[in-house]
Amino acid sequence: MKDLNRLFYPRTIAVVGASDKMFKWGSYIFTNLLAAGFKGEVYPVTVSKDEIYGRRAYKSLTDIPGEVDLVFNTTPAKQAMEVLRSCVAKGVKNVIMITSGFSETGAEGRRLEDEMVAFVREHGINMVGPNTMGIVNTAVSLFATGSLVKPMRGGISIVAQSGNVGNQVMEWAEQQDIGIGKFVGSGNEAVLMCEDYLDYLCDDVDTSVVLMYIEGIDNGRKFMEIARRTTMKKPVIALKAGRTDIGAKAAASHTGAMAGTHATYASALRQSGVILTMAPTEMLTLSAAFDAMPLPKGNRVGVITLGGGWGVITADECEERGLTLPPLPAHVMEKLDSMLPPFWSRGNPIDLVGQPDRALFVESLRLMASSDAFDAIIILGVIGATKFVVRVNQMVKDLGYGDDVNIDDLGKAFRKLQFEFLDYIIELMEQYDKPIYPVALVTSPEDKMLYSKNGGKYKVPVYKTPEEAVFCLAHQYEYSMYLRQRS
Amino acid sequence: MKDLNRLFYPRTIAVVGASDKMFKWGSYIFTNLLAAGFKGEVYPVTVSKDEIYGRRAYKSLTDIPGEVDLVFNTTPAKQAMEVLRSCVAKGVKNVIMITSGFSETGAEGRRLEDEMVAFVREHGINMVGPNTMGIVNTAVSLFATGSLVKPMRGGISIVAQSGNVGNQVMEWAEQQDIGIGKFVGSGNEAVLMCEDYLDYLCDDVDTSVVLMYIEGIDNGRKFMEIARRTTMKKPVIALKAGRTDIGAKAAASHTGAMAGTHATYASALRQSGVILTMAPTEMLTLSAAFDAMPLPKGNRVGVITLGGGWGVITADECEERGLTLPPLPAHVMEKLDSMLPPFWSRGNPIDLVGQPDRALFVESLRLMASSDAFDAIIILGVIGATKFVVRVNQMVKDLGYGDDVNIDDLGKAFRKLQFEFLDYIIELMEQYDKPIYPVALVTSPEDKMLYSKNGGKYKVPVYKTPEEAVFCLAHQYEYSMYLRQRS
Helix, strand or coil: CCCCHHHHCCCEEEEECCCCCCCCHHHHHHHHHHHCCCCCEEEEECCCCCEECCEECECCHHHCCCCCCEEEECCCHHHHHHHHHHHHHHCCCEEEECCCCCHHHCHHHHHHHHHHHHHHHHCCCEEECCCCCEEEEHHHCEEEECCCCCCCEEEEEEEECCHHHHHHHHHHHHHCCCCEEEEEECCCCCCCCHHHHHHHHHCCCCCCEEEEEECCCCCHHHHHHHHHHHHCCCCEEEEECCCCHHHHHHHHHHHCCCCCCHHHHHHHHHHCCCEECCCHHHHHHHHHHHHHCCCCCCCEEEEEECCHHHHHHHHHHHHHCCCECCCCCHHHHHHHHHHCCCCCCCCCCEECCCCCCHHHHHHHHHHHHHCCCCCEEEEECCCCHHHHHHHHHHHHHHCCCCCCCCHHHHHHHHHHHHHHHHHHHHHHHHHHCCCEEEECCCCCCCCCCEEECCCCCCEEECECCHHHHHHHHHHHHHHHHHHHHHC | CCCCHHHHCCCEEEEECCCCCCCCHHHHHHHHHHHCCCCCEEEEECCCCCEECCEECECCHHHCCCCCCEEEECCCHHHHHHHHHHHHHHCCCEEEECCCCCHHHCHHHHHHHHHHHHHHHHCCCEEECCCCCEEEEHHHCEEEECCCCCCCEEEEEEEECCHHHHHHHHHHHHHCCCCEEEEEECCCCCCCCHHHHHHHHHCCCCCCEEEEEECCCCCHHHHHHHHHHHHCCCCEEEEECCCCHHHHHHHHHHHCCCCCCHHHHHHHHHHCCCEEECCHHHHHHHHHHHHHCCCCCCCEEEEEECCHHHHHHHHHHHHHCCCECCCCCHHHHHHHHHHCCCCCCCCCCEECCCCCCHHHHHHHHHHHHHCCCCCEEEEECCCCHHHHHHHHHHHHHHCCCCCCCCHHHHHHHHHHHHHHHHHHHHHHHHHHCCCEEEECCCCCCCCCCEEECCCCCCEEECECCHHHHHHHHHHHHHHHHHHHHHC
């Protein structure tokens, strides 16, 4: 196993080719390391300036006083060997070769890359790339990618054979308050391969879930061995691209990945406990669920809805994904009989028939969450009330009435109530150690996917649709069964 | 065929049970009709007030001067017959029976409903419901539902056996600037059935696409006949819920739908040209595509991407959904050879390898759109630049530099450029009569799904992910083939 600790947790960083010219890689990396507040020293290395942003610039790595844990190289491919030689002179053990123009560009690039690989191997340097979009470690505010995304800190780590895909996933994570741990764009994988990063993340205490975007795997046996070890400790969620002939052809032209048939890959990955997804957004949504909630111990789902149609849709999704909706236990039935109109559905899904009664919503959730008959709960319509109440009052105001109501205050008060309900869901998850999936349906642009409560063990993802919630639950159930079978 | 014209285009409306007490159906309907600016007369009917919002309230329908085209009834079930009798006395031909407490609640409700049905049939009244969430016709600002949504005007009309589902779809449409024509929640379908509404919408010039949420169909033969007629004129997109045993059971308890096996339904619907979807969000996304763009004439897709990984993902999605990515024609290849670095992918997908060159983006799209080799174009990364440029500049500012740049202005200028590019896409669609699917990837909360250009024949949907774009394109291709085969 390679020691990648100082790659992800460097104390000092040098950026070769650092620049303050916008839209250059030397600026993306250097400027962003500073702006994002990396918690260590960052040295610019360039021959063209004496200082950048008031920091002394060095002509060469060897001019830098003290140790350098990590070097980013952003200079052109033909200078790469020279930079690597200065790394050796300086005793640098970790290099992120941002530079492109190697094997991905043809025979001459391939030759340059081979030369680099031989040198790097000889001197025991960990090299990321070449042709990589960079690296992130939120734990030490290390944000060094071409997209400048800055997701919040969390447990989801990403290894991507396409930096664009990985960065886009982080961008979506940032928008939705989904916390990211580490990211690495593995680029051409000339030296460090995706399985090396997986190996490292397996034992990384800051990582709770691993996401991988994979186009090709060179050493299948080694990868599967590491995957099998990792999936016993934490979920590994992968998107294997190049599933089809056309896709595989596109992958070959992109990263030079030699495909192997997808069926072979898929089956080997599944046997190693890797969870396969089809699209990057799916991958992120799923990882948020794994990161946030306890695993279900079985496939018995209780569903609560405010509208019958949504109950039917959720029931269909559950059954199609291998989950089941058992009947309501007698004590739940009795209690709901006493609270609901006589014609209520008397079954699972529980249809609250639009009763706008908060106590009923809370009580039915408590009943279901505490019952041994269910391994997981899906509850629909959790944050729609605010918008509705605002609308009802606005409509009256539009007619020139209702002057005594302050709609902003009302909206805030309702929103607060809804967050309290999300807090309550987190409490119930802790108390009964089972996942509860709230579905919003009605959302506002400012709504995030993940809510956490101060000091809470779990977080709560708020899904827009039931199919998203069921998708996550079904995969969590499968992973839970996988762990049971392996142990 | 029933004459539903005055149901959807009433000149005068009476709301029986009208109220100004918030959170009552009599208020939702009456208040919202006024607040949303319905373009006709609205009369409140109630015994408990003399006026509501300064409008004279009538004790009975028969007290209203002049004709009444449409009555909403929101009074309790036991008063329904009395209201219907006064409808007959007043000569009212269209009634929306919001009231619940009929067949969905048991034997006594069933008896009341049967009595009502016999009476309504005898007197030739069109009755929606009972137990309906209401009706919308954006063309005359008729917004009368329990959810108070007000989507913008457009060509997508919705028939829903679950008012909650239908209203939620309209809510999403409203958020994304997707235009809605008509909506009706068909409720218990005691008299008017979903096929009656479909029959009406078939010939409705304001409707370009029909969406249906269906739990059960009573008269399958009639439904399929009408569907077959409609699908030759406009796409009909349906979600048939109750696909599984558990789902069907939930549907039976919800609308009393007697399932029939789903396989039978699905096959009959498909044979009638109905496009089946699995989830309400899918249904809406798809309808927006049909409403906005020309149909593809074949399945040959050209893909343009700024990042290789996204090209691979898009290629996979295309092939998995029956689309194909033919090679680039010689003249496209030559032209791109002259514009791109020598190591570019030289194939379809065209990977612009992150070249931040606007002219290149525009020119490659023009080349592909104008080529006979492609029936549709997918172009990725269309509106990400604004966010990136803002980020690059913000990062410099965060370090205390770049004071001369006004980031707001810069953002606005870039946003304007991006809208111009969307306009250009609309122009190309008109010029070459083929659909172009822009994928945003990077989005902002304020971004909408559908953009239109003043006076433009087509609109342009901006997808967040390639899988959404491919999903829509594949269904449009299938529908296009269906039409060709039928004609």
